[in-house]
Amino acid sequence: MKAAVYTKYGSPEVIQIIDVEIPSPKPNEILVKIKASSVTRADTMMRQGIPKFGRLFLGLFKPKNTTLGTGFSGVVEAVGSQITKFKVGDEVFGEKLFCNGCNADYICIAENVVLDIKPNIISHEEAAPVCDGFLTSYNFLKDIADLKPGQHILINGASGSLGSAAVQLSKVIGAKVTAVCSTKNIDFVKSIGADKVIDYKKTPIAKINEKYNVIYDSVGTLSYKESKKLLSSNGVFMTPVLSGQILYQMLFNPKKVKFAATGIKKTEELKQLFLDLVGLYKQGKLQTHIDKKYSLPDIKHAHHYLETGRKVGNIVVVNP
Ligand SMILES: NC(=O)c1ccc[n+]([C@@H]2O[C@H](COP(=O)([O-])OP(=O)(O)OC[C@H]3O[C@@H](n4cnc5c(N)ncnc54)[C@H](OP(=O)(O)O)[C@@H]3O)[C@@H](O)[C@H]2O)c1
Structure with a gap:
């Protein structure tokens, strides 16, 4: 089978497509033939080995994990001897955290992780990126902000993967x-449902004259210092983008300023959030917007496009 790999940190040009053996499922795993997989900002960061302190975990001089791709959707091709929930032919989707090889033709994945039957009202292409924008933003809105009906939220970067998910959620x-x-x-x-839209090219944050219960800076381009005047008295400023500025502000305003890395949440908590999303997709309440599709051999182009910072919604690799 074909798989996208990288053996050194760097630009999209470090990515290679290689031939590897189709993996065999362990007793607690299923083998999935991948129909679509996501290509995300987090994947590009793993590939570059940034932020550099992350290399303490990712590998100091070269990546320990050489595979790419976190979100996937596909069809169960074989099951291990202990599998009870899935059978051959089921359409499934989910994620293998930290770029664990989903940009490939096949993966093996354990039954009890972030994985479920794909709702039949969405395609594999729409299912593959759910664990990027939707799972991350749902964690922020539900578990970090505890957003309530009637509250007012400002979502910056509303056209991105996380932002477009946050608007809908x-x-x-x-x-x-x-x-x-x-x-x-x-x-x-x-x-996708925004009640009001502010064009950041015309209205800088300093000119906004409203109060919000929650500010979700999904692309990390706002500063807390400038944004805090827009927060209501118990308001929260949160971002999925780590920076020195955010760490500093969290230290001094821990109740007001929040960052979290969703991927390091406990598997059972992530799985519960994911299952909530599956329910919402089944009810037709969420839509994955796909900006561009690439074939696996063209994945370098997907990484180049991601790095422009201009994508709208999500991009996916589609297998024939
Ligand atoms: N903490 C976590 O657990 C976690 C998990 C997943 C992702 N992330 C991070 O979340 C961030 C967002 O990722 P993403 O995939 O949603 O989006 P992205 O690819 O980083 O951003 C793309 C979108 O941002 C918009 N944008 C760019 N500059 C902007 C600005 N100054 N103001 C408002 N919008 C702007 C662009 O629209 P225009 O072209 O119109 O500007 C584009 O539609 C990334 O940094 C990623 O690493 C964190």
């Missing part, structure tokens, strides 16, 4: 959404 929760994006993405952001 906030509406499902019953919050009022003000979304921030650029001129070209206003129609898209309105189409």
Whole structure:
């Protein structure tokens, strides 16, 4: 089978497509033939080995894990002897955290992780990126902000994978959404449910004259210092993007400023959030927006495009 790998940190050009043996499932695993897999900002960071302190875990001089791809959707091809929940032919989706080889033709994955039957109203392409934007933003909205019906949330970067998921999830929760994006993405952001849209090219944050219960800076381009005047008295500023500025502000304002790495949450907690999302997809309440699709041999181009910072929603690798 084909698999995308990288044996040194660097630009998208370090990615190679190689031939490897199809893996055999252990007793507690299923073998999945991958139909679509996600390509995400987190994947590009693993490939580059950034932030550099992350190399303490990822490998000091070269990556310990050489495979790419975290989210997937596909069809069960074989099951281990202890598998009870899935059978050959089931359509399944989920994630193998930390780029554990989903940009490939096949993966083996344990039954009890972030994995479930794919709702039949969504395609493999729509299912593969769910664990990036939707799972991350759901963790922020539900477990970190505890967003409530009627509250007002400002979502910065509303056209990205995390931002477009946050707009939809906030509406499902019953919050009022003000979304921030650029001129070209206003129609898209309105189409997914934003109540109000602010064009960041025309209205800088300093000119906004409203109060929010939650500010979710999904792309990490706002500063807490500038944003805090927009927070209501118990308001929370949260971002999935780690920076020195955020760490500093968290130290002095731990109740107001929040960062979390969703991938290091306990598997059972992540799985519960994921199962909630599966339920919402089954009810037709969420939509994955796909910006571009690539074939596995073209995955370098997907990484180059990601690094422009301009993608709208998600990008996926689609296998024939
Ligand atoms: N902590 C975690 O657990 C976790 C998990 C997953 C991802 N992340 C991080 O989350 C971040 C967001 O990822 P993503 O995939 O959603 O999006 P992304 O690819 O980082 O951002 C793309 C979108 O951001 C918009 N954008 C760029 N600059 C902007 C600005 N100044 N103001 C408002 N919008 C702007 C772009 O629209 P325009 O072209 O219109 O500007 C584009 O649609 C990444 O840094 C990723 O590493 C963290």
